[in-house]
Amino acid sequence: MRSAEVNQLRKRLLVLKYQLHERHGAVCSENERHLADEGGVPADRDFRGYEQDVTVAKAERDLMEEVTEALGRIQRGAFGKCEDCKKDIAHERLEALPYARYCAVCARRRSWGSL
Numbered sequence: 001m002r003s004a005e006v007n008q009l010r011k012r013l014l015v016l017k018y019q020l021h022e023r024h025g026a027v028c029s030e031n032e033r034h035l036a037d038e039g040g041v042p043a044d045r046d047f048r049g050y051e052q053d054v055t056v057a058k059a060e061r062d063l064m065e066e067v068t069e070a071l072g073r074i075q076r077g078a079f080g081k082c083e084d085c086k087k088d089i090a091h092e093r094l095e096a097l098p099y100a101r102y103c104a105v106c107a108r109r110r111s112w113g114s115l
């Protein structure tokens with residue numbers, strides 16, 4: 001992959017990381033406000049919403065880890081290679097998923113997800 005392309009994807013990853021950080025911070029402070037309002041424990045009527053917040057926060061933390069990993073791969077010069085078969089990941093795939101670890105073939109073979 002050309003370094004200009006890597007640079008562009010790196011920028012997108014940095015923006016994504018920043019956005020996740022901002023959102024994650026917002027979810028935390030919303031929960032904190034909630035907990036403060038309810039005297040430490042979320043009330044039953046709000047518990048579903050609270051749980052959803054936590055699930056969203058976890059998914060975003062996971063994504064943030066993937067983004068951080070991808071930035072690390074760029075630094076190590078390992079970016080854009082499938083971690084499984086070591087082949088180049090298609091550029092269109094990286095455009096759609098800049099933090100992809102695997103090529104489309106290997107990702108499909110893995111049952112646990114689309115990364």
Ligand SMILES: [Zn+2]
Nearest residue numbers: 082085103106
């Ligand atoms: Zn592969």
